[in-house]
Amino acid sequence: MEYIFSVLVENKPGVLARISQLFSARGYNITSLTVGETDDPTISRMTIVVDGDEKIMDQVKKQLNKLIDVVKVVDLTSLPQIERELLLIKVNADKKMRSEIIEIAEIFRAKIVDVSDSDVTLEATGQKDKIDALIKLLKGYKIKELARTGRSCLPRSE
Amino acid sequence: MKKKGAEILIQTLIEEGVDTMFGYPGGQVIPIFDAIFHNTDKINFYLVRHEQAAAHMADGYARSTGKVGVCLATSGPGATNLVTGIATAYMDSVPMVAITGQVTTNMIGNDAFQEANITGITYSITKHNYLVKDVKDLHRIVKEAFYIARTGRPGPVLIDIPGDVSKAEAEFEKIEKVELRSYKPVYEGNPKQIQKAAEVIMKSRKPVIISGGGVIISGADKELRELAHKTGIPVTMTLLGMGSFPSDDELSLGMPGMHGTVYANHSLQDSDLIISVGARFDDRITGKLDAFAPHAKIIHIDIDPSSIGKSVLVDIPIVGDARMILRELNKLVSKCDIGEWMQHVKELKQKNPLAYKKSEDVIKPQFIMEALSEITGGDAIYVTEVGQHQMWAAQYINYKTARSFLSSGGLGTMGYGFPAAIGAQLGNPDKTVIDISGDGSFQMNIQELATVAMNRIPVKIIILNNMYLGMVRQWQDLFWGKRYSFTCLARQARCPESSKCPGPGDQCPEMIPDFRKVAEAYGIKAYDVSKPADVKPLLKDILKMKEPVLVNFHVAMEENVMPMVPAGSALNQILDHALA
Ligand SMILES: Cc1ncc(C[n+]2csc(CCOP(=O)(O)OP(=O)(O)O)c2C)c(N)n1
Ligand SMILES: [Mg+2]
Numbered sequence: 001m002e003y004i005f006s007v008l009v010e011n012k013p014g015v016l017a018r019i020s021q022l023f024s025a026r027g028y029n030i031t032s033l034t035v036g037e038t039d040d041p042t043i044s045r046m047t048i049v050v051d052g053d054e055k056i057m058d059q060v061k062k063q064l065n066k067l068i069d070v071v072k073v074v075d076l077t078s079l080p081q082i083e084r085e086l087l088l089i090k091v092n093a094d095k096k097m098r099s100e101i102i103e104i105a106e107i108f109r110a111k112i113v114d115v116s117d118s119d120v121t122l123e124a125t126g127q128k129d130k131i132d133a134l135i136k137l138l139k140g141y142k143i144k145e146l147a148r149t150g151r152s153c154l155p156r157s158e
Numbered sequence: 159m160k161k162k163g164a165e166i167l168i169q170t171l172i173e174e175g176v177d178t179m180f181g182y183p184g185g186q187v188i189p190i191f192d193a194i195f196h197n198t199d200k201i202n203f204y205l206v207r208h209e210q211a212a213a214h215m216a217d218g219y220a221r222s223t224g225k226v227g228v229c230l231a232t233s234g235p236g237a238t239n240l241v242t243g244i245a246t247a248y249m250d251s252v253p254m255v256a257i258t259g260q261v262t263t264n265m266i267g268n269d270a271f272q273e274a275n276i277t278g279i280t281y282s283i284t285k286h287n288y289l290v291k292d293v294k295d296l297h298r299i300v301k302e303a304f305y306i307a308r309t310g311r312p313g314p315v316l317i318d319i320p321g322d323v324s325k326a327e328a329e330f331e332k333i334e335k336v337e338l339r340s341y342k343p344v345y346e347g348n349p350k351q352i353q354k355a356a357e358v359i360m361k362s363r364k365p366v367i368i369s370g371g372g373v374i375i376s377g378a379d380k381e382l383r384e385l386a387h388k389t390g391i392p393v394t395m396t397l398l399g400m401g402s403f404p405s406d407d408e409l410s411l412g413m414p415g416m417h418g419t420v421y422a423n424h425s426l427q428d429s430d431l432i433i434s435v436g437a438r439f440d441d442r443i444t445g446k447l448d449a450f451a452p453h454a455k456i457i458h459i460d461i462d463p464s465s466i467g468k469s470v471l472v473d474i475p476i477v478g479d480a481r482m483i484l485r486e487l488n489k490l491v492s493k494c495d496i497g498e499w500m501q502h503v504k505e506l507k508q509k510n511p512l513a514y515k516k517s518e519d520v521i522k523p524q525f526i527m528e529a530l531s532e533i534t535g536g537d538a539i540y541v542t543e544v545g546q547h548q549m550w551a552a553q554y555i556n557y558k559t560a561r562s563f564l565s566s567g568g569l570g571t572m573g574y575g576f577p578a579a580i581g582a583q584l585g586n587p588d589k590t591v592i593d594i595s596g597d598g599s600f601q602m603n604i605q606e607l608a609t610v611a612m613n614r615i616p617v618k619i620i621i622l623n624n625m626y627l628g629m630v631r632q633w634q635d636l637f638w639g640k641r642y643s644f645t646c647l648a649r650q651a652r653c654p655e656s657s658k659c660p661g662p663g664d665q666c667p668e669m670i671p672d673f674r675k676v677a678e679a680y681g682i683k684a685y686d687v688s689k690p691a692d693v694k695p696l697l698k699d700i701l702k703m704k705e706p707v708l709v710n711f712h713v714a715m716e717e718n719v720m721p722m723v724p725a726g727s728a729l730n731q732i733l734d735h736a737l738a
Contacts, residue, residue: 010340014277014289021281055467062464068286068306071340 002031003057004076004083006153007046010069011037019046019070022063028052032085032150043071047153080156086125086149088113089135092142093120101141108134119144163293164193164324167257170300172200173332176228178219178584180204180212184232185272186259189324204584204613207605209236211577213243214603217252218578221564222539223585224377226253226307233259234272237318238279242571244314245283249568250398251375253312255303256284262322263291277318285313293326298333305336310343311462312375343461347478347486355433355457355474356490362431362455364499365391368414368443371398371567372436372460372480379403379560381484382435389494392503394422396437397552400563405556406536411503412512415443416723417549420510423721423729425503426451433457436480438465440568441725449728459483512553513736514720521690523547523622523713527554529694530592530620533701538590539564539582543575543599546628549719551594573602579617580610590618590701597623597647597669607680610706618700619677619708624715625662625669632718636733662715677708684708 009015016035023030031049038045052060064073087110093101094117101120105112110124124134128151135146161169167190171179179201183191194203206212209231216227227247231240237258247254261270277287286306288299296319303315359365373382379402386393386409393403394411403410411422423445426432432454437443439458444450447469458465458472459480466475476483514524527550530540536558542548542565557563564582566574579593600621610617631645643656648669653659677684687696687709700707720736723729 014281017278018281025282059464059468066462066464068338068341 001051001054002077003050003052004081004151004153005048005050005061005064006074006076006155007048007064007070008038008072009044009046010071011042011044012069015044015069016046018067019048019064022060022067023048023050026056026060028056028060032148034150034152047151049151074155076153076155081153082156083127083151083153084125085128085131085151086123087131087134087146088121088123089138089146090114090119090121090144091138092118092144094118097141101138104134104137110134159330160327161330162189162193162324163296163319163326163328164189166293166296166328166330167300167319167324168193168197168201169330170297171228172197174301174304175225176201178202178204179228179230180206180215180219180581181230182206182209182212182232182236184236184259186233186261186321187230187236187324189321190230190257190259190319202584204609206577207608208603209239210243210573211603211606211609213240213254213256214246214574214577215581215584216254216256217243217247217574218541218564218581219585220247220252220254220581221250221578222561222582224561225585226255226304227581228255228257230257231259232272233261233276233321234274237276238274241279241283244280244316246566246569246571246574247314248283248285250371250566251312252314253307254314255307256314256316258316258318259324260289260318260320263320264322266320276316280316283314284316287316287318289318290320290323293323293328296323296328297330301333301336302338305338306341310341344477345461345479345482347459347476347483349486351474351476352483352486353490355476356487358431358455358457358474359389359391359433359491360494362494363496364429365389365431365433365494365496366411366425366429367391367393368396368432368434368437369393369399369402370396370435370437373399373402374436374560376436376461376480377560378435378481378484381481381488384488385484385491388488389491390496390500391433391494392425392500394418394426396440396443397565397567399437400552400565401557401560404558406558411507413552414729415440415445416725417553417719417721418443418723419512419553420721420732420734421503421506423723423732424506424510426454427728427730428502429454431455431457433459435459435484436461439469441469444469445723445729445731446726451729510734514717515737517714518690521688521693521711521713523550523624523711523717524554525690526620526622526693526697526711526713527551527594529697531555533694533697534590534592536562538562538592539579539586540592540594541565541575541579541582542594543596544570544572544629545596545599546624546632546717546719547594547596547622549629550622572596572599576600576603576619577606579619580606580615583615583617591616592618592620595619595621596628597621597625597673598627600673604676607677607682611680611682614705616703616705619706621673621708621710622713623669623673623710624713624717625666626715628717629719631716635716635718636722637724673708673710682706682708684710686710686712688712
């Protein structure tokens, strides 16, 4: 099953290593991980998406809480939440194909951020499913490179 | 007032109550050693002969006194030599502060001479660790390190200090109180959970208490005794829980698990309620997990939420300090209605006592343990290495008080016992401290004979010399067709190939080294004993001596530790060939 942890941590060196080590020590691959400062510059928020079984994830959650540099762990897995991911994708596009790609971009509310003779670069944000769908469509045009940020999440307010 | 980093470090250590340290010098810690040089009236510093021993000494000091143990090593190899000792302390929740030198801040990450990323290496074996980048942070970090090491579930904390930080100066402004927003251990148990536990205890008909190392750490031995005596529930003590409840108490079931007593294991399997206090259901205790105590509800009292529900499913978790929780629980319980159960337990005890085949020709290791127990009357600190001798020590010695049995339970570190005994002796100068050792384990930190000799530390070293890595040989004997592959410590080049070795006999070469001669080379009194009749008189003699002594007991070579629950079997599938 897929788990999403939102973790507030001290904004200090070594914290990321400590956290990723907890997962790797148990043989779990982190699907995605985002980190960024919060409004309080001494605290960062990490969003960790990971696949694993319930018992191990319960243990991982407790181990995360045990780390001295972890301020708070929220398990968003079963909570109502807002989730976004950003995609940058560079697709092969000669002049003929460009308009088709622009059409797709419009449907997905993606922005065109760069154009050259041979390619177009799009920027898209959204939930994972939307990003996956966009990538799938663009595969038909030969993708040169892409970068995904991984998911960022916040719980929804009541 | 401005002070150098090294002085700030030492002043803060003194402030934290440190009066004993163990360590070894090197380039990056010369400034720290210089600061110690100026404070030898306040800190007794012990120079070890290998940094691993410094960590174990700090550990033995900490386990036997309850104070934080402190060790110090230089960067690179000095720091990596501490690793086994730190991991040992981590697994057994021992409060320790390990201080390491580091290359200067401008060189970090350059593969500088004697650089090792020790904070990276120790992430998973420390409760927390610090790399001090600025001398201004040093005082606060040292205070935090002690606070973290000794509170909550204790553990080792490492502080890595680059050479230039030790030399740099800063204003020394004292911090009175440590506050960490992200670390707030919970001590008080949830009253509702305690209430629920009391109700379940009173309703139980076949209860057993498991008393673990947490009882000793939190100082809850008195409260545990009260719980047992008030309710009449029998108690089994884990390896780390030895001493948390008197082994000779009527309600004691001895140790559970792989080499536990038959009656402790059957009692657990037959029980309808297990009250675990400060124990973590290690696989050496539960045996095959799916088959563990199939009818029992479980109350689990532990300060570490991550210990609860990790292996067995728990019905009533109570997170907090064992002592505070037991105090509350004791107010709510009374004599349980468990007459029939206690009859059953009594029968189990009578039918399956711990036993071994006695001998008048060859010294049985169990016999030495019984003799020690009798002669000391439990009034000593027993420290063990790892192997068969460790299990015999746990089985056959009566422990009466907390902190009287020290052993590497979680990591199972051979070489732990001797240095830990030294640390324990220095923390308890008036007590008799005995290292119960094996011929294999002793050689893992044998160099500390120098530390003992030069400081006249009166530890008593008792080697149960079976010329084997006995515990591994036992597994080879029972589960690997008696193929003693590289477990014979007497084996020499002139022996026949392993497959043609007929086993121990007159044709065997002398064991190297001769432990008596080694001890004597260090100026330590030493004896060889091979006759059962000499065991007690000699033990009586050496226990009176106020100096270090080593006794090399030549014991039955192929004796096995029994009973035994083979790894992966249910707790009631017990091998007991002891009298066969
Ligand atoms: C550092 C380390 N290496 C290996 C082991 C595996 N091991 C466990 S017990 C044992 C044999 C110990 O031999 P000895 O000290 O002579 O004790 P005995 O079992 O013979 O009493 C070994 C090798 C260990 N526990 N620790
Ligand atoms: Mg041996």
